[in-house]
Amino acid sequence: MTPAAPVLTARALLLDMDGTLVNSDAAVERSWGVWADENGFTLDEVMKVSHGRQAHATMAVLLPDRPAERNLADNRAMLARETADTDGVVPVPGAPAFLAALAGLPHALVTSADAALAGARMAAADLPVPAVRVTAEDVTASKPDPEGFLLGAATLGIAPADCVVFEDSEAGILAARAAGMRVVGVGPRAADLGPDAHVEDLTRLRVTAAPSGGIALYLTEPAPVPTA
Known part of the structure; x- marks a missing residue:
């Protein structure tokens, strides 16, 4: 069941790719x-x-x-x-519905992959590539430098403090923190890295437009285990 209050609100979401949207x-x-x-x-x-x-x-x-x-x-x-080589590249559970829920809401892909690799992996996972994207060609420094996330926020026209980053890695979470952004950690690598919220995968998350504007993020309970 979705809780009554969102765990986080934001004006924009910045999304890592590998380990966050796709399992590569x-x-x-x-x-x-x-x-x-x-x-x-x-x-x-x-x-x-x-x-x-x-x-x-x-x-x-x-x-x-x-x-x-x-x-x-x-x-x-x-x-x-x-x-x-995209053999075995699949979406992280919940990624298709998560990206569908973001249609029309401010969001960007911020990945250490270049444009060709990002396109190949998102296509292999049958996921839409966000209209706003920051890839390796767009930055001069790799994560954990915050350049990519700051560029993503600037491209969307949103202040860093109003962005929430979705990340699975230590380098990515450090980059988000250095950019002054809040973080949702995705997957086991992120669990012990101090994100503001953590989910095992994207099935544990609901995204909606906030009534007062912006984006509301809700953590959901795991599905009950069937009993015999």
């Missing part, structure tokens, strides 16, 4: 597995720092003395590989 974990791990093997890392070592960041930013964390040009070249190769 298998494809991400396949791509990073190739890079890890080539550069002497285990996949676990890479995945501990990769979530939410652009690939070249992850490489800079793992190989701080490596020339930026090599990281950018590897980043381009990885983006091409990921764009071509």
Whole structure:
């Protein structure tokens, strides 16, 4: 049952993609597995720092003395590989209904993917790409830098304090906090990262236009477990 009072209200929502709207974990791990093997890392070592960041930013964390040009070249190769590999990319539960509820309400996609990869993954998950989007080409710094979220808010014409970000990763939540925005954490990675609200997936959320204007977010109870 939807509670009487919203857990959060906002004038706009800013949405991460991977882990928030789409489950691309298998494809991400396949791509990073190739890079890890080539550069002497285990996949676990890479995945501990990769979530939410652009690939070249992850490489800079793992190989701080490596020339930026090599990281950018590897980043381009990885983006091409990921764009071509959408096997197993599916929507996060509840994402189709969530995006449908946002039709006509101010929202934007803010992702570390480039436009081609974002389009490929959203298409693979059969999700509409929001009309306003911020992708890797639009920013000079990767999450956890707040640039992407600030650009998304500015494009929508909404003050940062009036935005709520949906994120699954530490880098993304840090970026939202640095932008002065509130956060709904989505999925298990976000549970212990201090979001203002947390949901296991988007089935646990209802979105409506607020009576006084803006957007109201409601957390819902899990469906009851059938009894024999």
